[in-house]
Amino acid sequence: MEKTCFQIHGIPAILWGSGSNKVYLYIHGQAGRKEEAETFAHIGCHYGWQVLSIDLPEHGERKKDTNSFDPWHVVPELLSVMEYIKGRWTHISLFANSIGAWFSMLSFENEPLEKSLFVSPILDMNQLISDMMLRANVSETELERERSIPTASGQTLSWEYLLYARNHPITKWKVPTAILYGEHDELTDRTVVENFVQRFHCNLTIMKNGEHWFHTPEQLEVLNNWIETRLRE
Incomplete structure (x- = not known):
């Protein structure tokens, strides 16, 4: 799998996969980094997608940033990244994890995304x-x-x-969205997820005994199978 490291307006980024007119923007959550997109990229590239992942403020190569992991810093950055993407790809989708989903919804409510995949999203x-x-x-x-x-x-x-x-x-979200949620997510109550799903007509998958952070072998197997299913659709 091809991997190109570069910067978008000073934001460290990785582009995974060979040339395509389809791209997934990968937004990590708190304590994440752009390199964590590799597993998702392996699956995505198999289905003809490229994957673009970035480091949010105070994460990855930007750990020395201070007091900037907040929406009033992140949203303008994500909008600038989206402008970069729209100039280079025809089909654009989104994968976002945890608080990355919240940042993404704040940023992209008016963007022409084809699909979004949220894992353990912060919704309220x-x-x-x-x-x-x-x-x-x-x-x-x-x-x-x-x-x-x-x-x-x-x-x-x-x-x-x-x-x-x-x-x-979050009052507007028109992007067709699939959500993977752990039954025992300690950050987002199940009623919040179910209300969001009903309001915005999302597809919801709940992992029995799952947590907010998908990290055990069993949880990662569920996550990867879910990604495979969603990308195959």
């Missing part, structure tokens, strides 16, 4: 932050006063981030 950031605040016993008043509060989970609650999430709910 406002709800997720509210749940984190509840677990950390942090009130809105406290967060507004302090602006940011580190939690025992390692995540930092941010008043600015909460306001952004509330002001930018």
Whole structure:
């Protein structure tokens, strides 16, 4: 499989596969990096797709970036990447993982994507932050006063981030979408996923005993089989 490393407007990227007029943009989640797209690319290239993966701020080659893994930095970047893609490919689809799905929906609601594949997507950031605040016993008043509060989970609650999430709910998503969701996903409640699926007419696959992070041999087998099925359609 061909692999080309380059940059898009300063964003580290990898293009996987030989020439094609079809491309999947691969968006990783938190703690991910562009290289993780390799397994997906092997499957995608078999079905005639190229795969373009990038490093989001503070990840991969950009770990030295600071205070930029947030939607007001990521969304403009993703839009610039999409403009690059539209100038080079005819058929464009999306694969996104976890928070990468949320960033993608914020960025691409008006883009002519043919299909999107979401794995363990964050679909309601406002709800997720509210749940984190509840677990950390942090009130809105406290967060507004302090602006940011580190939690025992390692995540930092941010008043600015909460306001952004509330002001930018996902209200439009017309892309035909398939979702793979773990039954025991600790970040997104099943009711949130089911409501999203019903609202936007998505295809939903639930892995029994699955988690948010698909990483065990059994989970990875389910993930890869799901990808194979979706790309074969």
